[in-house]
Amino acid sequence: MNTSEQAAAATVRATVERVIAAGVKPGSMAGASDEQIEDWAARQGVTVIPAAVREVMRMIGIKRLGWFRGSAFGVKVIEDSDKRRAIALLSRLENTMTDSAGMLVLAEHQGYQYYVIDGADLGLPDPPVWFIDEDEIAEKISPSVTDWFDSIAPDVEQDRARLRLDRTLGSWISPGWAEYIDIDDLE
Template structure:
């Protein structure tokens, strides 16, 4: 059921125009190494499915953030734990925490280690020096919320193309 939900979110974005080849999923051995690098033996069902879809190359998903088996640096967990130690937080298991993504070394999307046994655990939003809050009720809702808005991106690209054309001015052949 959780796997179907995650796949449905992905397929919906593809149906909206995301090129399937712009993302690459991670293999189970890569996901195992990703978990092991964070001192874990496994990840939740929903996390595994997200990583199987976009975990090796995220494409337009969470653009600008480090994500997945290649993007999340080996020190992301220790940086997150350090940030959380300086904040009031409701985490139950910092040692078992999983970092899903990081943004410029100060913002992190993470799962409390106490929730990793759930199929579709909540995702926390941690901002160093500012806050640690429960951002999404589940990995699948986080995945949907961070999905690229393909139509909006298409509009942006069309506007940028128009600006380039307008900046060029008249061509020799049109004079």
């Protein structure tokens, strides 16, 4: 691994460590093996996996409670069919990607929104992330995977504050998204 790849991987790990330090329950995240990651990419017809993407999958590629709420994500969830649907959406939009056929789909939301890496950028250690939406949007939304990953990290303190407010208002039912944080001290 070269210096750029090491830096990208370290930045991903730092984001995960920050989230854990904020109060994530042990066991709420599980990473994928390199073999699982390579199989996931291969199902999408991709052979080159950027270091930052690989590290994200190593950290939360199997279990990611708190991340990607309501969206599909992970090596066991994102399939070649997601890529086909993203490409089909792009065919209706003004597509400024260089190699959309070679893209790598990172996450999917209800079949009409996708977070992807342009196939032309897969050789970069920390490539830009694109957002594709059926409402005629296909744009680069983040300069790097590490910036994107940090921006979508669960805000544990905000979630705990919301749960405290719910308890103050008399609700003792925890929403499903709260599974990843310890709520015992909220009572």
